[in-house]
Amino acid sequence: MLLVSTSGRRVTIHDVARNAGVSITTVSHALNGKGVVAEATRQRVLDAASSLGYSADAIARGLRSNRLGILGLVIRPLDTLDSYLPVGVDYFVRFAGAAAVAALDRGFGLMLVRDPTTGSVPGIALAVDGFIISDPVGNDPVIGLLKRNGIPLVSVGRDVERPDFTDWIGTGTVADAAEVFAHLLDRGARRVALVAGTDANAWNADSEIAYRSWCAGRGQKAIVYREDERSGESGGRIVAEAMLQSGEPVPDGIYCLTGRHASGLQARLWESGITIPGDVMIVAGSDSEQTRSSTPAITSVDLSPEETATAAVNFLLSRLDGDSRSGPPSVKNVLRARESTDRPVV
Amino acid sequence: MLLVSTSGRRVTIHDVARNAGVSITTVSHALNGKGVVAEATRQRVLDAASSLGYSADAIARGLRSNRLGILGLVIRPLDTLDSYLPVGVDYFVRFAGAAAVAALDRGFGLMLVRDPTTGSVPGIALAVDGFIISDPVGNDPVIGLLKRNGIPLVSVGRDVERPDFTDWIGTGTVADAAEVFAHLLDRGARRVALVAGTDANAWNADSEIAYRSWCAGRGQKAIVYREDERSGESGGRIVAEAMLQSGEPVPDGIYCLTGRHASGLQARLWESGITIPGDVMIVAGSDSEQTRSSTPAITSVDLSPEETATAAVNFLLSRLDGDSRSGPPSVKNVLRARESTDRPVV
DNA sequence: CTAGCGGAACAAAACGTTTTGGTCGAGAAA
DNA sequence: TTTCTCGACCAAAACGTTTTGTTCCGCTAG
Numbered sequence: 001m002l003l004v005s006t007s008g009r010r011v012t013i014h015d016v017a018r019n020a021g022v023s024i025t026t027v028s029h030a031l032n033g034k035g036v037v038a039e040a041t042r043q044r045v046l047d048a049a050s051s052l053g054y055s056a057d058a059i060a061r062g063l064r065s066n067r068l069g070i071l072g073l074v075i076r077p078l079d080t081l082d083s084y085l086p087v088g089v090d091y092f093v094r095f096a097g098a099a100a101v102a103a104l105d106r107g108f109g110l111m112l113v114r115d116p117t118t119g120s121v122p123g124i125a126l127a128v129d130g131f132i133i134s135d136p137v138g139n140d141p142v143i144g145l146l147k148r149n150g151i152p153l154v155s156v157g158r159d160v161e162r163p164d165f166t167d168w169i170g171t172g173t174v175a176d177a178a179e180v181f182a183h184l185l186d187r188g189a190r191r192v193a194l195v196a197g198t199d200a201n202a203w204n205a206d207s208e209i210a211y212r213s214w215c216a217g218r219g220q221k222a223i224v225y226r227e228d229e230r231s232g233e234s235g236g237r238i239v240a241e242a243m244l245q246s247g248e249p250v251p252d253g254i255y256c257l258t259g260r261h262a263s264g265l266q267a268r269l270w271e272s273g274i275t276i277p278g279d280v281m282i283v284a285g286s287d288s289e290q291t292r293s294s295t296p297a298i299t300s301v302d303l304s305p306e307e308t309a310t311a312a313v314n315f316l317l318s319r320l321d322g323d324s325r326s327g328p329p330s331v332k333n334v335l336r337a338r339e340s341t342d343r344p345v346v
Numbered sequence: 347m348l349l350v351s352t353s354g355r356r357v358t359i360h361d362v363a364r365n366a367g368v369s370i371t372t373v374s375h376a377l378n379g380k381g382v383v384a385e386a387t388r389q390r391v392l393d394a395a396s397s398l399g400y401s402a403d404a405i406a407r408g409l410r411s412n413r414l415g416i417l418g419l420v421i422r423p424l425d426t427l428d429s430y431l432p433v434g435v436d437y438f439v440r441f442a443g444a445a446a447v448a449a450l451d452r453g454f455g456l457m458l459v460r461d462p463t464t465g466s467v468p469g470i471a472l473a474v475d476g477f478i479i480s481d482p483v484g485n486d487p488v489i490g491l492l493k494r495n496g497i498p499l500v501s502v503g504r505d506v507e508r509p510d511f512t513d514w515i516g517t518g519t520v521a522d523a524a525e526v527f528a529h530l531l532d533r534g535a536r537r538v539a540l541v542a543g544t545d546a547n548a549w550n551a552d553s554e555i556a557y558r559s560w561c562a563g564r565g566q567k568a569i570v571y572r573e574d575e576r577s578g579e580s581g582g583r584i585v586a587e588a589m590l591q592s593g594e595p596v597p598d599g600i601y602c603l604t605g606r607h608a609s610g611l612q613a614r615l616w617e618s619g620i621t622i623p624g625d626v627m628i629v630a631g632s633d634s635e636q637t638r639s640s641t642p643a644i645t646s647v648d649l650s651p652e653e654t655a656t657a658a659v660n661f662l663l664s665r666l667d668g669d670s671r672s673g674p675p676s677v678k679n680v681l682r683a684r685e686s687t688d689r690p691v692v
Numbered sequence: 693c694t695a696g697c698g699g700a701a702c703a704a705a706a707c708g709t710t711t712t713g714g715t716c717g718a719g720a721a722a
Numbered sequence: 723t724t725t726c727t728c729g730a731c732c733a734a735a736a737c738g739t740t741t742t743g744t745t746c747c748g749c750t751a752g
Contacts, residue, residue, distance in 0.1 A: 035700085036700065064707050
């Protein structure tokens with residue numbers, strides 16, 4: 001005997017119950033392994049469920065158990081723009097994509113959300129199970145909003161002005177910087193400059209801190225340029241211009257965080273007769289299509305977006321499971337050496 | 347008098363009702379403009395709601411009205427890869443980002459979903475209000491699955507093997523091709539080749555159709571190369587190699603759909619002493635960081651991801667509103683002329 | 693023989709909405 | 723006066739689950 005669902009409607013737990021000749025309670029228990037059901041009954045329920053193609057309605061389940069099965073993702077650097085123009089797109093699409101995959105693998109969906117503090121947020125945005133905030137700015141209002149609403153969250157990169165918030169994943173910024181400086185030093189650089197962005201996030205802040213302390217340790221004067229992330233290659237050219245006009249000798253090693261800046265910077269220096277890596281070596285802080293395809297190709301830090309995203313998802317889910325002990329995972333990035341620093345080690 | 351919510355719990359419609367001294371029915375009606383409520387009462391309810399900071403629970407609403415407030419997005423070309431490696435990242439991140447923004451603006455969230463036909467899908471994926479499928483493959487199983495489940499969907503680019511499915515947004519593929527060929531012809535190309543990808547989507551298929559019919563119209567022999575999208579720049583080099591080895595003269599105009607192929611193709615030709623645009627002109631079918639930053643910069647079709655995504659969201663939402671008349675919007679792309687075709691018009 | 697226990701099942705409550713189908717008056721039409 | 727209509731409001735059902743509390747029954751310990 002096979003009673004099909006009552007009508008053309010979605011097949012519900014009631015249909016399964018009727019089919020298996022038990023109550024809906026028993027069905028729920030059998031399917032979720034909750035109560036105590038006889039093995040024979042359990043089998044009967046399972047059979048009925050699968051033959052009917054039943055799967056529990058996620059919304060109804062969400063209503064009852066306050067678990068929707070969705071994670072929210074806010075990529076803050078993309079919020080500072082009017083449109084989602086390609087600023088370090090390479091990194092962010094890989095990050096978002098990998099986060100989606102990791103979430104899916106764990107049975108969750110991933111919802112892309114724009115800054116939920118501006119204007120009206122779809123109510124659904126605050127109904128998700130937890131949030132990942134990528135690269136929060138200082139004292140980030142998004143973190144404030146979510147905390148106020150009691151929504152679990154985890155960030156990628158710390159909030160530099162919120163020391164009490166510790167649920168963030170380090171992105172190896174300081175270690176990366178150290179590796180870059182060592183790389184440049186090994187190849188003979190003696191006057192290393194830093195080109196940072198202007199967003200108030202941990203990447204910029206911590207890179208600069210690492211740089212200054214490295215300078216201090218070597219007795220070198222710190223040379224720091226800052227340029228808006230959004231300005232892209234032309235911003236890199238502006239920095240190059242500033243270096244050329246500064247009256248000081250051009251640095252012989254440059255750590256330029258943003259890939260697009262690095263590309264423009266290199267192009268401009270090249271045009272003014274400076275050879276790379278002969279006269280100046282350049283390292284970009286974020287590997288991208290651009291640093292790979294520049295001529296010469298630019299040595300870059302591969303920020304491991306896939307690993308970072310997966311770690312972020314796992315970290316958030318462990319928090320959701322009530323595990324508040326486990327510390328944040330740490331991700332190891334790797335420096336991709338290319339022609340822009342292709343000099344013999346001294 | 348201000349009665350606060352009963353406890354530390356979420357503030358519900360009951361709290362608002364109690365505060366305003368009306369029934370929850372009236373609150374619901376007042377807030378949604380549904381029934382008929384006296385203006386004074388409506389005000390009272392609105393005040394109570396805002397003073398309590400009430401907003402309806404999206405999940406409960408979803409359960410009752412079968413509207414979750416989420417749109418699903420599946421970017422098919424990203425599914426053919428193991429990881430979300432940067433294949434035309436430029437286009438897709440802009441597309442996904444713009445879709446998220448457009449959805450948010452209309453009060454919806456955007457959920458990123460991987461191919462829901464493989465493995466177990468989170469139930470929530472099938473609970474969303476509608477789907478956007480970007481660049482479906484022929485007879486796409488994802489479209490099949492969604493249709494079977496009665497979930498509204500819209501695709502970007504048609505399913506080439508599903509002529510009965512008409513809810514797709516054209517991406518101007520044929521018009522783009524025509525413009526490209528005219529551009530090349532105007533600048534003296536007489537032997538134009540097409541380099542397509544291998545994915546079974548409309549972009550590849552329709553571009554080739556347009557190309558062959560253009561060839562037929564001019565009595566030119568069609569020269570078509572196909573190369574896996576995933577192979578990136580090295581794939582472009584492989585095609586260049588094939589052209590050089592073919593025994594035939596190298597084409598004097600090349601329409602290469604994938605940006606990364608175009609970049610590698612150009613580099614390889616250049617290395618073998620062929621000048622661009624002098625000997626060969628190249629046009630890429632998809633504008634990207636790469637085509638912009640190649641040397642020489644490559645003339646490309648700007649696929650207008652922002653406009654396309656916005657159109658897709660609007661189209662889907664109009665379908666959700668039950669408007670089945672309005673045809674799909676059409677998006678106009680623009681050809682960005684650069685150095686790779688910088689020859690005088692003959 | 694009876695009280696107690698525990699396995700197996702179920703009825704009903706709960707989650708927070710929206711919607712259906714009322715009730716209750718007051719004024720208009722007959 | 724009676725009947726209708728309509729504005730204003732509300733009680734209860736419904737959405738599809740999960741969870742709580744209960745019942746039933748057979749068995750064992752006393």
